[in-house]
Structure formats: structure tokens, C-alpha cells
Amino acid sequence: MVGQPLELFAIVLGIAITAVGSPFQASVGIGLALLVVPLLAMIDQSFIPERMLLASVNLTVMTAYRVRKAIDVAALFSSLRRFERRALEPPLSTAA
Numbered sequence: 607m608v609g610q611p612l613e614l615f616a617i618v619l620g621i622a623i624t625a626v627g628s629p630f631q632a633s634v635g636i637g638l639a640l641l642v643v644p645l646l647a648m649i650d651q652s653f654i655p656e657r658m659l660l661a662s663v664n665l666t667v668m669t670a671y672r673v674r675k676a677i678d679v680a681a682l683f684s685s686l687r688r689f690e691r692r693a694l695e696p697p698l699s700t701a702a
Contacts (some may be wrong), residue, residue, distance in 0.1 A: 616650050623649075624661055631662075632669050638662055 612620075623645050630637025638658060646653035670677065 612650060612652065619649055620646055620653055620657075628661075628665055631665055632672075638665070 624638075624642055627637040627642035630641060638661065643654055643658055646658065
């Protein structure tokens, strides 16, 4: 389990489950979170969350590359600038 080395069978099974869930995630958007993560958690708790986050980032980058011509770059940078401004603003005071 957690903290111990993974067995080869658990690694291969985890890769197979992720490979089956990835096309669902790429096409529908709900493959990894709803299908893959619960199954991986049943195999070994150490599969989640770090390994799934890395797989999700990888899948997102590959999907963005596949549809790169459809990405509205101006809107993307506009939303990133708004996100940056909000992230750098001081938090609102909750004192009455």
C-alpha cells in the first residue's frame, strides 16, 4: 500500500486503466475523475492524487495541441491576465 514499492502487476493494471479512461477524458471530459481515479484507488492508494494530476496535465497538453488551431489565443491571454491580476490582489477584508 502507501509507502511501499508498487508491484509490477499493480503498475501495469494502473497504466491499462488510465489508457482506457484517457480517450473518454479527451472526448467527453469525464474519463479520469469519474472512471479512472476510483479504480486506481482500489488498486493502490499511492496512485492518487499526485500521479493522476501528472497524467491529467499531460492529457490536457496533448488535447490542447490536437485542437491548437481552434484555440482563441487573444481570449486565452485575456483570461490569464485577469487571473494574474486577481491572484496578485490583496484579499478582501472580512472585518466589519
